[in-house]
Amino acid sequence: MLDIKIIRAEADKVNELLKRRNPELSIDEVLNIDEKRREAQTKADELRSHRKNLSKEIGIAIKEGKDTSEIQAHVKSMGDEISALEEKERELNEAQQKLLLSIPNTPDETTPVGESEDDNVVVEKVGEPTKFNFEPKAHWDLATELDLVDFDRGVKLSKTRFYIYKNKGARLERALIRFFLDVHTQKHGYTEYLPPLLVNSRTMTGTGQLPKFAEDMFKCEGEDLYLIPTAEVPVTNIYANEILKEEDLPICSTAYTPCFRREAGSAGKDTRGLIRVHQFNKVELVKLCTPEQSVEEHEKLTRDAQEILELLELPYRKVALCTADIGFSAKKCYDLEVWMPSYNNYREISSCSNMGDFQARRANIRYKNTKTGKNEFVHTMNGSGIAVGRTFAAILENFQDENGSVHIPKVLQEYTGFDIIE
């Protein structure tokens, strides 16, 4: 959520930044409502103040034994007017809040300006696309032939885009999760969490999934609970409505969770394999920090995710998303894209976004600034560290041998307990 005070004070700048995302975005309507809202509040405040004073006088007069019926009648008659104004105040407040919640974050000045994902900027490339002296197979074929994933029976149990890991496939997935968590907790200093997978609508609103993206999520019938689309949601909201100590920042958290997504609107895309599914595993990195720490911590967080790919010896590139492609809550975002032979292209395997104070304002996460003595909003950021299922797919494809077997990256072997799948 954007700060209404900043919208008021720097309307032109905010408008310009939003239009970099999408020319149709504008804050004019919010400003219009805000003006009416403040007007209504001022009027209501004045009337309430008047009533308060008169009520005090009544109290005093009663003690003195005076007759107060006339003035009581007068104050009572003010009631309707106050009620009406309060109703108007409440309506305008709600309208403004609703509108503010649906406006995306302003992009950072350093986010490349663009009109589509084609304008994203490759900023770093590590390794070269894997070369084969045979025709490489796609991961869905390898996984089936090596009996690592049962796609058909997954569909039987649930529906399309569900699958079952089995045998060494299940073991490899588990090894990846353990490996990622160990690196981030032991080497990078993150605190590990295992949060709820079902969260309420307030929590979903805190990180920006609601109210706009309800159709992307699985909701429990008859309950105010949603399956999380990413661990970002529960982990960022851990400190919702709290005031943190400045010396405790940055708070670096990591969590493995399954993630659940409806994938509404993506029918027909990536229908095969593990790339786009309704349930997948992910290890997430989340940081809360001061505005001063923000830029550096975001770079470090991205670096922490990159290191996983490098340890696994997977070729990848780092892409700075342009203003048209960054997420709703983000002001800046790097995607890490791993080389996928079956696509003959790079595919997103991690997305590292800096939200500034956008989520903190929604979730009300603040810290006491020791210099100013004021409570200020923290900055939040998160990134995949990294997507497990897509890593699974990338390993099968990049580490396949001519005879149809798959060898395991060195660092992973102590976790899998085997060095080849054949």
Add this chain to the structure above:
RNA sequence: GGAGAAGUGGCUGAGUGGCUGAAAGCGGCUUCCUGCUAAGAAGUUGUAUGGGGAUAACCUGUACCGGGGGUUCGAAUCCCCCUUUCUCCGCCA
């Protein structure tokens, strides 16, 4: 799931209709004092949202005592609903 009790400021804890945004204590902050691993004294100390002011200091209105509604001229205080926590029972991995 059933029964009972309770939700007040950073914490402890008063307050049962008006001068209570809220006593007191603790903690925090500021200053003073003391030559000693710390004690003492004084002052200060909630959040949100408006208005004024220079987007400062500061002044000022309103709202907030778990959440929402109601009664009343006036509600932390009375009534209703919800919620959370605790205790007991039931159930259960």
